[in-house]
Amino acid sequence: xxxxxxxxxxxxxxxxxxxxxxxxxxxxxxxxxxxxxxxxxxxxxxxxxxxxxxxxxxxxxxxxxxxxxxxxxxxxxxxxxxxxxxxxxxxxxxxxxxxxxxxxxxxxxxxxxxxxxxxxxxxxxxxxxxxxxxxxxxxxxxxxxxxxxxxxxxxxxxxxxxxxxxxxxxxxxxxxxxxxxxxxxxxxxxxxxxxxxxxxxxxxxxxxxxxxxxxxxxxxxxxxxxxxxxxxxxxxxxxxxxxxxxxxxxxxxxxxxxxxxxxxxxxxxxxxxxxxxxxxxxxxxxxxxxxxxxxxxxxxxxxxx
Numbered sequence: 001x002x003x004x005x006x007x008x009x010x011x012x013x014x015x016x017x018x019x020x021x022x023x024x025x026x027x028x029x030x031x032x033x034x035x036x037x038x039x040x041x042x043x044x045x046x047x048x049x050x051x052x053x054x055x056x057x058x059x060x061x062x063x064x065x066x067x068x069x070x071x072x073x074x075x076x077x078x079x080x081x082x083x084x085x086x087x088x089x090x091x092x093x094x095x096x097x098x099x100x101x102x103x104x105x106x107x108x109x110x111x112x113x114x115x116x117x118x119x120x121x122x123x124x125x126x127x128x129x130x131x132x133x134x135x136x137x138x139x140x141x142x143x144x145x146x147x148x149x150x151x152x153x154x155x156x157x158x159x160x161x162x163x164x165x166x167x168x169x170x171x172x173x174x175x176x177x178x179x180x181x182x183x184x185x186x187x188x189x190x191x192x193x194x195x196x197x198x199x200x201x202x203x204x205x206x207x208x209x210x211x212x213x214x215x216x217x218x219x220x221x222x223x224x225x226x227x228x229x230x231x232x233x234x235x236x237x238x239x240x241x242x243x244x245x246x247x248x249x250x251x252x253x254x255x256x257x258x259x260x261x262x263x264x265x266x267x268x269x270x271x272x273x274x275x276x277x278x279x280x281x282x283x284x285x286x287x288x289x290x291x292x293x294x295x296x297x298x299x300x301x302x303x304x305x
Contacts, residue, residue, distance in 0.1 A: 070221030112248030123223025
């Protein structure tokens with residue numbers, strides 16, 4: 001099997017793998033899927049991810065189709081590096097391989113400019129035309145005219161707060177803090193038309209290529225707020241050269257006043273996803289992020305008086 005054959009017959013890939021007709025090397029695929037580097041007969045490499053064998057539950061219906069739709073939509077903007085989808089089957093997703101490189105300052109600045117171009121490509125509405133996932137959890141992508149603040153509460157904060165509370169991951173203290181953020185969401189400002197966003201852009205979903213470019217993987221793509229992607233890049237220690245990324249982004253497309261105060265509001269979504277997925281171990285992170293959001297809102301209000 002070479003690349004031309006794979007493109008012409010994507011459904012044959014599982015058979016070739018089952019019969020060990022392709023060299024397969026396990027690689028890191030994140031906390032949910034099994035992943036491998038496939039070497040085709042022409043020497044081309046492919047990244048393949050699948051639902052782990054022996055899992056106590058099957059892959060959610062539409063899981064890989066959703067990721068493939070998001071990747072293709074992001075790639076269609078022709079703005080930032082997004083790997084080509086080669087195979088999208090119910091049990092398997094295969095992408096063009098990105099050869100890893102170093103995250104240089106020049107690559108970070110290029111990434112900032114390209115991310116701004118991706119966001120500028122826009123979206124017809126908040127949400128998307130395909131069912132969404134964030135990690136292994138469903139994410140409601142029902143198209144919505146907004147405004148962003150009410151959409152974000154309805155589709156991105158409240159559902160994962162409810163899941164986290166129902167699962168016992170949050171106490172009354174953290175729940176009350178998040179509810180305060182939700183109640184005051186209109187006071188943060190920054191409503192904008194929907195941008196074309198990655199939607200799960202923590203640093204682990206940025207692959208720095210040997211070509212000097214940053215590539216986006218594992219999206220939860222949808223029409224959303226561009227500040228969400230930027231806020232997520234700062235999580236878990238931040239993407240390398242974050243200051244260069246943000247400076248180049250803001251030069252290409254300046255951010256609205258008060259964007260820094262909204263960073264923890266945008267980050268709160270992923271923190272709630274973590275408590276919904278992984279439980280009480282992320283409880284403190286939710287409480288801390290909600291407090292930061294409330295403190296930022298308080299400071300903004302004092303400045304405006």
